[in-house]
Amino acid sequence: MSGRSSQPKLCVDGATKVYNTRSGDLLAIDRCSLDIRSGEIVTIVGPSGCGKTTLLWSMSGLHSLSSGRVLLDGIPVNGPNPQIGMVFQEANLLPWRNLAANINFPFEIKGTRSDRIWVDELLNRVGLEGFANRYPRELSGGMQQRAALVRALSYKPSVLLMDEPFGALDAFTREEMNRLVEEIWLDMPMTIVLITHSIEEAIFLGDRVVVMSARPGRVANIHEVPFPRPRSLEIMSTKEVFDLTNTIKREIVGERKSRYLQGGGTVSPAASNASL
Numbered sequence: 001m002s003g004r005s006s007q008p009k010l011c012v013d014g015a016t017k018v019y020n021t022r023s024g025d026l027l028a029i030d031r032c033s034l035d036i037r038s039g040e041i042v043t044i045v046g047p048s049g050c051g052k053t054t055l056l057w058s059m060s061g062l063h064s065l066s067s068g069r070v071l072l073d074g075i076p077v078n079g080p081n082p083q084i085g086m087v088f089q090e091a092n093l094l095p096w097r098n099l100a101a102n103i104n105f106p107f108e109i110k111g112t113r114s115d116r117i118w119v120d121e122l123l124n125r126v127g128l129e130g131f132a133n134r135y136p137r138e139l140s141g142g143m144q145q146r147a148a149l150v151r152a153l154s155y156k157p158s159v160l161l162m163d164e165p166f167g168a169l170d171a172f173t174r175e176e177m178n179r180l181v182e183e184i185w186l187d188m189p190m191t192i193v194l195i196t197h198s199i200e201e202a203i204f205l206g207d208r209v210v211v212m213s214a215r216p217g218r219v220a221n222i223h224e225v226p227f228p229r230p231r232s233l234e235i236m237s238t239k240e241v242f243d244l245t246n247t248i249k250r251e252i253v254g255e256r257k258s259r260y261l262q263g264g265g266t267v268s269p270a271a272s273n274a275s276l
C-alpha cells in the first residue's frame with residue numbers, strides 16, 4: 001500500500017519546538033525531519049520525555065512549531081485539519097453522553113452532521129454495533145478506545161495520528177487493538193503515525209519504526225519492518241523480531257546510558273531495564 005506517489009503524504013521538515021517554561025526555554029524537539037509515504041504505518045519510539053507527543057501534535061497542526069514545517073500533500077499544516085484524525089491515550093468520552101452522541105459531538109460543535117451510514121459501518125467494523133446507546137461507564141477500556149477510534153475515523157481522515165493509544169490497556173486487549181488497527185488499515189486507505197512505549201507494538205504495526213533520541217528529540221534511526229501483512233502474532237516470536245527488538249532497545253537504552261555516563265555516573269542493570 002505504500003510508496004504509490006513520489007510526494008510524501010506527510011513531510012516533517014526541520015521541526016523544532018521550544019517551550020517557554022517558568023524555568024526558561026526548553027528545547028523539546030530539534031530539527032526533526034521525516035517523510036511519511038501515503039498509506040504507510042509509521043511507529044515512533046524513544047525514551048520517555050524525548051518529544052514524541054510534541055512531534056505528533058506538531059504533525060496534527062495543534063501545536064505550532066518554533067521553526068521548521070509540516071506539509072500534508074505538499075501543503076503547510078498550520079492548524080487543525082479535517083484530513084487528520086487523532087486518537088489519544090485516554091478515550092476522552094463525555095460521561096453524560098452515550099456513544100452515538102459522543103461520536104456526534106465534534107460535528108455538533110461545528111454545526112455539521114456525521115455520515116450516519118459511515119459511522120454505523122465503523123461501529124460495526126470495531127465490534128461496537130448495538131452499543132450506540134451505551135454510556136462510557138458501561139464500556140470497558142478497550143471498548144472506549146474503539147469508540148475513540150470510530151470518532152477519529154468518522155471524519156474520513158486520510159491521516160490518523162495515534163498518541164500511545166493503547167498504553168492504558170491490558171496486554172491481551174492491546175494485542176486485539178493492534179490487530180484491529182491493522183485490519184482497518186488494510187480495509188481503508190490511510191496513513192497512520194503511532195507513538196508507543198512498546199517496541200513490540202511498534203514492530204507489529206509499523207512499516208517503519210522511527211527511533212527518537214533523548215530530549216531534545218531528533219530522528220536517531222529508522223528501521224524498515226519487512227514482514228508481509230496481515231501480520232500474525234506468530235511473527236513476534238521469530239528471531240528477526242527478537243533481533244530487531246533488541247537493536248531498537250539498545251539504541252534507546254544506549255542513548256540513555258551514554259548521556260548518564262557523561263554526567264559521571266554509572267548505569268545499573270535496573271536502570272538499563274527500565275521501561276521506555
Ligand SMILES: Nc1ncnc2c1ncn2[C@@H]1O[C@H](COP(=O)(O)OP(=O)(O)OP(=O)(O)O)[C@@H](O)[C@H]1O
Nearest residue numbers: 019021026028047048049050051052053054055215
Ligand atoms: N506544554 C508544555 N510546556 C512545557 N514543556 C512541555 C510541554 N509539553 C511537553 N513539554 C516538555 O517537553 C519535553 C517533551 O515532552 P513530550 O510529551 O513531547 O515527550 P514524550 O516523548 O511524548 O514523553 P512521554 O514518552 O513521557 O509521553 C518534556 O521535557 C516535557 O516536559
